Amino acid sequence: MSSHPHAPAHEDAADAHHGHGHEAGHGSLKGYMIGFGLSVILTAVPFILVMAGTFDSKLLTAFLVMALAVVQIIVHMVYFLHMSPRSEGGWTMMALIFTLVIVGITLAGSLWVMHHLNANMMPMSPEMMKNMP
């Protein structure tokens, strides 16, 4: 508690808020501005890449767009949501990791299974197409 040299006038409110175990709950103006600056860059670059068609290779552009999105999500988590391995005794991080695993399984699993299903479907002839409902 000695690390909180608060003005006495705000003692009550500040103390009620800066309770135990809140090390990572708050941002600073600097933190928000860094996060905002990085976000602007990380948003502008993928839009420019796609709108200006900087690279001929669609695969490369797609990879860069998704990679920049992941970086920006991490930037938001750190600078806006104030995630850190220490917040709430590590439980928010545990919940986040669990969710990421589930999200990964859901996304990768769905895309993989459905792609397989599509790829293994019997091709349709025009005659079969005509008899479709």
Add this chain to the structure above:
Amino acid sequence: MAHDIQTQAGEKPVFYLTEDHHPEGSTNLGFWLYLMSDCLIFAVLFATHGVLGRNYAAGPSPADLFDLPLVAINTAMLLFSSITYGFAMLQMERNAKAETLFWLAITGLFGLAFLGLELYEFAHLINEGAGPTRSAFLSSFFTLVGTHGLHVTFGIIWLVTLMVQVSKRGLIPENRRRLMCLSMFWHFLDVIWIGVFSFVYLMGVLG
């Protein structure tokens, strides 16, 4: 911890004080768990769009439909609202009620601008005959982006409610806790939007 309190209860009442603050902390954890479950909803919708996103049913494709400059402006609106909410939280920590309300109002206006642009886009698409019934791609598009828009709508309702609360009762601990939760919700929506503009709009236009 329990032993400390028992043996030193008389000398160090400070322990009781710090223990009292724990319910406030667990609200944050609980709200974080809610956000994570919300994240799963969006993950499922993203997966649906990933599977159905190329099924145009001989209808329009993303490259025909999406107006990327509009999406860029929309993204900027949401990003601005995120940073202004951050300013509101900083003012809240300084105990400045009027400034907090001011930044919350700005946040709400950016949120409304975002919603307005999105509704304009939806109306435009439906007018062009590219409504949710046109193809599987458009069904999943409207479901995913619409669910995000619905979240923003409820976020704005929550924001207005909290502004009334703060203006009536001030920055009491209860309102601080609520503002903290809405802060997480609001930034979380911006995180989801990163996925939407990258995966749905930009990747869609790329083809």
